Amino acid sequence: MMIQGMKSAKTNKRETKKNGFTYKETRNMLWIGGMRSFINIVVFPFLLSIFAGLCLTLFIYKFPVVVSYAKKILPIGKQDSKPTSAKKIPYSFSKDRLKEYAMFESLFTVDPYALKKRMDAKDVNFLLVDVRSPSEYKQGHIRGGINIPAYANLDAISTIDERKEQIVSAFKKHSINNKELILYAGSSFSEAHRKVAFFLLERSIDCRILAVGWNEWRHLTNFWLPESEWGTVDMQSYITIP
Numbered sequence: 001m002m003i004q005g006m007k008s009a010k011t012n013k014r015e016t017k018k019n020g021f022t023y024k025e026t027r028n029m030l031w032i033g034g035m036r037s038f039i040n041i042v043v044f045p046f047l048l049s050i051f052a053g054l055c056l057t058l059f060i061y062k063f064p065v066v067v068s069y070a071k072k073i074l075p076i077g078k079q080d081s082k083p084t085s086a087k088k089i090p091y092s093f094s095k096d097r098l099k100e101y102a103m104f105e106s107l108f109t110v111d112p113y114a115l116k117k118r119m120d121a122k123d124v125n126f127l128l129v130d131v132r133s134p135s136e137y138k139q140g141h142i143r144g145g146i147n148i149p150a151y152a153n154l155d156a157i158s159t160i161d162e163r164k165e166q167i168v169s170a171f172k173k174h175s176i177n178n179k180e181l182i183l184y185a186g187s188s189f190s191e192a193h194r195k196v197a198f199f200l201l202e203r204s205i206d207c208r209i210l211a212v213g214w215n216e217w218r219h220l221t222n223f224w225l226p227e228s229e230w231g232t233v234d235m236q237s238y239i240t241i242p
Contacts, residue, residue, distance in 0.1 A: 126181070129146055130184060217238070
């Protein structure tokens with residue numbers, strides 16, 4: 001009887017509930033909770049870092065010419081007055097190339113507010129180029145900009161790559177020597193001015209990309225003007241419309 005009583009007490013102890021759960025249920029919940037924490041803290045960030053690395057690798061692999069040209073003009077040594085041709089070389093992933101790409105934004109992009117200041121100062125050492133179609137250019141453009149179209153009309157935007165030689169030839173016909181070329185398109189999201197910039201850089205023609213397009217320059221001034229100048233700038237002085 002005593003032995004049976006002891007066994008019964010042990011059985012009751014195992015089945016005793018803690019906070020409404022048996023010890024077995026509590027142990028299982030703790031194990032599941034621990035696994036969830038491990039996945040959230042360790043596994044998920046690890047997978048995310050791998051995904052981010054693959055995205056970076058794919059992106060810089062897609063633009064070898066830009067990175068190759070950037071390497072030539074990085075302020076590591078004395079910059080040549082006449083940049084040599086950007087050679088097409090086999091592209092490989094490396095930390096150095098990541099650093100080069102990280103500097104691309106500062107090397108090739110022109111701040112629209114800085115452009116406005118240069119226009120105010122009557123700076124003649126740059127040439128603003130609108131790469132949109134002739135009809136878009138005639139409807140309105142940034143004051144002082146010339147039109148060297150990358151496409152004939154909006155339906156032909158997808159043919160820019162096919163017109164590469166024609167576009168480069170059109171730029172060479174203009175007096176662009178000793179002037180900084182600043183390209184812009186319809187918006188900051190457009191591919192047109194970026195593709196044209198790549199074509200020119202391949203031919204050792206130095207150029208920059210305006211950080212905004214025509215739409216932001218005319219209609220979204222608060223997007224790029226300092227807040228202290230909101231509502232004080234007459235943009236009609238910086239655009240040409242019919």
